[in-house]
Amino acid sequence: MRYRLEFRESVRDYLRGLPLSRAGRVRLNAALIEGAAEVPDWFRTDPANRPGPTSPYYYFFRIFEDGGRFWTLFVVIDDSTAAYGVLRIVYADCH
Numbered sequence: 001m002r003y004r005l006e007f008r009e010s011v012r013d014y015l016r017g018l019p020l021s022r023a024g025r026v027r028l029n030a031a032l033i034e035g036a037a038e039v040p041d042w043f044r045t046d047p048a049n050r051p052g053p054t055s056p057y058y059y060f061f062r063i064f065e066d067g068g069r070f071w072t073l074f075v076v077i078d079d080s081t082a083a084y085g086v087l088r089i090v091y092a093d094c095h
Helices: 009-016 022-037 041-045
Strands: 004-007 057-066 069-078 086-094
Touching: 004 009, 004 022, 009 086, 022 057, 022 069, 022 086, 041 057
Parallel strands: 004 086
Antiparallel strands: 057 069, 069 086
8 A cells, every 4th residue: 555645844845955866866755655655554563663652653764875875864754644544754864
């Protein structure tokens, strides 16, 4: 099942401001789709991917390459609306 992704405006602005090439942006978006939009339920519900047992958030890391440099993407997602097919990206850090 593919989820619809919603981005906090601050996350959207942050990701748009990253100094990535077109190919890097494609890799970044592929990482977001793989880690959020097409994430399996077992990954979302795994306690190892959550800050606490009752937290509405899960997180993931991805590493991707752009122009000979490796970037680490860390994303926090609110999945409290997953039953409705929506995941909200509430935090992102890429360095």
